[in-house]
Amino acid sequence: xxxxxxxxxxxxxxxxxxxxxxxxxxxxxxxxxxxxxxxxxxxxxxxxxxxxxxxxxxxxxxxxxxxxxxxxxxxxxxxxxxxxxxxxxxxxxxxxxxxxxxxxxxxxxxxxxxxxxxxxxxxxxxxxxxxxxxxxxxxxxxxxxxxxxxxxxxxxxxxxxxxxxxxxxxxxxxxxxxxxxxxxxxxxxxxxxxxxxxxxxxxxxxxxxxxxxxxxxxxxxxxxxxxxxxxxxxxxxxxxxxxxxxxxxxxxxxxxxxxxxxxxxxxxxxxxxxxxxxxxxxxxxxxxxxxxxxxxxxxxxxxxxxxxxxxxxxxxxxxxxxxxxxxxxxxxxxxxxxxxxxxxxxxxxxxxxxxxxxxxxxxxxxxxxxxxxxxxxxxxxxxxxxxxxxxxxxxxxxxxxxxxxxxxxxxxxxxxxxxxxxxxxxxxxxxxxxxxxxxxxxxxxxxxxxxxxxxxxxxxxxxxxxxxxxxxxxxxxxxxxxxxxxxxxxxxxxxxxxxxxxxxxxxxxxx
Ligand code: GAP
Numbered sequence: 150x151x152x153x154x155x156x157x158x159x160x161x162x163x164x165x166x167x168x169x170x171x172x173x174x175x176x177x178x179x180x181x182x183x184x185x186x187x188x189x190x191x192x193x194x195x196x197x198x199x200x201x202x203x204x205x206x207x208x209x210x211x212x213x214x215x216x217x218x219x220x221x222x223x224x225x226x227x228x229x230x231x232x233x234x235x236x237x238x239x240x241x242x243x244x245x246x247x248x249x250x251x252x253x254x255x256x257x258x259x260x261x262x263x264x265x266x267x268x269x270x271x272x273x274x275x276x277x278x279x280x281x282x283x284x285x286x287x288x289x290x291x292x293x294x295x296x297x298x299x300x301x302x303x304x305x306x307x308x309x310x311x312x313x314x315x316x317x318x319x320x321x322x323x324x325x326x327x328x329x330x331x332x333x334x335x336x337x338x339x340x341x342x343x344x345x346x347x348x349x350x351x352x353x354x355x356x357x358x359x360x361x362x363x364x365x366x367x368x369x370x371x372x373x374x375x376x377x378x379x380x381x382x383x384x385x386x387x388x389x390x391x392x393x394x395x396x397x398x399x400x401x402x403x404x405x406x407x408x409x410x411x412x413x414x415x416x417x418x419x420x421x422x423x424x425x426x427x428x429x430x431x432x433x434x435x436x437x438x439x440x441x442x443x444x445x446x447x448x449x450x451x452x453x454x455x456x457x458x459x460x461x462x463x464x465x466x467x468x469x470x471x472x473x474x475x476x477x478x479x480x481x482x483x484x485x486x487x488x489x490x491x492x493x494x495x496x497x498x499x500x501x502x503x504x505x506x507x508x509x510x511x512x513x514x515x516x517x518x519x520x521x522x523x524x525x526x527x528x529x530x531x532x533x534x535x536x537x538x539x540x541x542x543x544x545x546x547x548x549x550x551x552x553x554x555x556x557x558x559x560x561x562x563x564x565x566x567x568x569x570x571x572x573x574x575x576x577x578x579x580x581x582x583x584x585x586x587x588x589x590x591x592x593x594x595x596x597x598x599x600x601x602x603x604x605x606x607x608x609x610x611x612x613x614x615x616x617x618x619x620x621x622x623x624x625x626x627x628x629x630x631x632x633x634x635x636x637x638x639x640x641x642x643x644x645x646x647x648x649x650x651x652x653x654x655x656x657x658x659x660x
Contacts, residue, residue, distance in 0.1 A: 154473040157535045158404050160547065164606050166190065166531070167405060179401030179409040186606050187527070189557030189587060191412075194526050195391050197554065197652050198414045201439055201659060202389040209387035209416065210380055214368025216393060220359050222367050223344065225496035226489060227461075232363060233340040234399055235316055239327035240334040246327075247400045248316045248338045252304050255323050257475070259297035266290050309457055313338040343396045345409075361395035366518060368392070369417045370489045373514075374501055377419075384503055384514060385428065387418040391523070403474060405524040412523035419514035421505070422487065428517045429464050429484040435659075436468060436482060436519050442658035443552050445533045451476060461488030468521075470529040479529055480521035487513040530555060534607060540632075549607030550630060552655065558608040559586040559650040560642075563599050565615040567592050575614040578624070578639055585643055586650050604629055610646055 161167040165184035169176030183191055203211050223229045235248040266289055271278045284290055300323065307315040317338045326333055344363050350356035362368065369388045376388055391414045398407050405411075420428045433452065441447055453476075455465040464484040469476040490513050494501040502511045534549040553559065562579050564571035572592055579588045589608070591599045596613060603611050613625040618639070626645070627634045637645060648654055 157531055160535060161531065179398055179407065181405050181408060186557040190555055191523060191527055193555040194523060195414065197655055199391060200652055200656055202416050205656060208385065209389055210376060211389045212372055212376060214372060214390060216362050217359055218362060218367060221496050222371060223360050225492040226367050228344060228363060232343050234343060235313055235338045236341045236399055237317065237338045238336040239330055240336060241332045242327050242330035244327060244329050245399055248320060250400050251325050252319055255325055256297060256300060259293050262293045263290050305456055341399065345395050345397055363396050364394050365390050365392045365413045365415045366417060370493055373490060385418060385420040387416050389416040405528050408524055413520060414523055415518065415520045418517040420517060422512060422515045425484050425515040425517060426464060432517050432519055433466060433482055436480060438659045440468060442655050461486055472529060472532050479525045483518045485516045485518050487515050489516065490514065546601055546604055548604040548629060551607035553609040553650045554652050554655045556607045556609050558589045558606060560646055561589045561591055561603045561608050561611045563591050563596060563611065563613050565613055570619060571614050574618055582643060585647055609650060
């Protein structure tokens with residue numbers, strides 16, 4: 150699976166989806182740029198999310214808050230004091246790690262050992278293999294499971310108690326070595342705040358420290374009153390936002406999975422206190438339906454309910470997607486109580502409440518948050534779409550089986566040759582259709598090669614203009630997935646393609 154992932158990363162670069170940031174200077178750690186195809190795919194993902202929130206829900210509106218916020222925002226939200234990662238250094242390699250990630254990797258090693266035993270036995274016993282019975286009786290599986298459970302319990306407790314010494318002791322007891330030096334020469338564990346700081350103001354004396362926002366959510370909370378009043382919003386209602394967030398991640402790995410500059414799509418749903426768990430459960434289902442409408446298979450998603458809840462949350466779950474490197478969090482859904490609004494009320498001195506006309510009382514609403522990373526979503530789409538295929542004629546192709554509605558280019562138009570008025574006819578088709586969806590003109594190379602290039606960027610339809618087109622205004626329409634070709638009238642192209650490639654086609658599936 151590692152090989153597949155490497156191929157996906159190089160495919161992203163080769164076909165203009167994702168480049169390392171400042172590539173000519175050899176890149177900048179955990180920062181990436183989206184190329185000509187990447188930006189289109191990313192915009193389509195954002196549009197799918199935005200429309201599913203704002204278009205399909207009468208009681209959800211959007212905002213676009215600034216990245217810079219008053220510094221007290223982050224004191225109130227708890228980020229200044231508690232948005233930390235526990236860090237540990239290896240004295241020999243001088244490399245820095247997240248202590249919790251080292252331990253999580255160790256947990257994954259136990260899982261791998263267990264899975265290996267299961268796979269071996271499944272192969273040996275074939276159809277008669279009973280996995281549940283094997284898990285319950287096999288000595289090696291039981292031993293590893295017991296070690297894993299004990300480690301998990303100790304680890305969760307250390308995290309809950311914020312016990313840095315215990316985290317270090319776990320690393321020593323588990324004999325975890327530095328992947329670079331191979332030694333166990335570890336320093337103490339220290340807390341490290343993930344927020345980036347900068348200064349506003351022109352003189353050193355007059356300048357004040359501000360932060361690049363580590364989540365977009367706070368921009369919504371501080372605007373709760375503005376939106377509720379000006380939009381005359383009645384509970385329950387939501388505020389949605391898409392925007393950049395910044396975190397000084399220490400362990401940056403897995404390409405765009407963990408970045409220092411990334412984008413979030415967050416929605417805060419304000420509800421009457423006491424109804425929040427019902428809404429939490431509704432939003433879990435709604436968000437899972439949004440993911441599954443993409444058609445990647447229900448088996449590739451799962452909920453991961455949190456054992457360790459943040460002090461302000463009374464329920465939390467992640468939606469995980471099956472990436473080539475395991476099930477990983479793509480979205481978080483959190484029941485955040487009234488913590489954020491109450492904190493901002495306390496720190497700003499403003500009354501942040503809702504007057505309920507039905508009960509004639511004022512209260513601080515509770516909040517359900519749905520928070521998804523655009524880049525992680527992009528990665529999951531890419532990972533699922535990337536396919537290497539052996540064709541019946543002995544050739545092979547790489548095809549991105551992107552949902553048509555997300556594909557960067559919807560239709561490629563090729564003149565069969567560069568003469569006899571075929572290029573002009575092809576351009577004419579594009580001129581008409583480009584108002585409706587993203588089209589691309591290609592005349593270089595053999596048709597077969599042009600098809601392969603379009604397969605590699607996930608373009609769902611290709612049209613070829615030939616001599617017959619000049620006679621009867623028909624073209625060959627080729628389908629990316631089936632590679633089937635059929636003759637259709639130019640006049641019918643729009644109606645055949647438009648519905649399949651529009652975001653509406655996805656939205657209808659979740660309505
Ligand atoms: N407001 C809640 C919040 O920010 P989070 O679980 O820290 O919660 C939400 O982040 C989502 O943002 C994650 O599920 C993930 O998709 C994305 N995300 C978080 N950190 C990221 C990073 N360093 N790089 C890319 N995406 C990230």
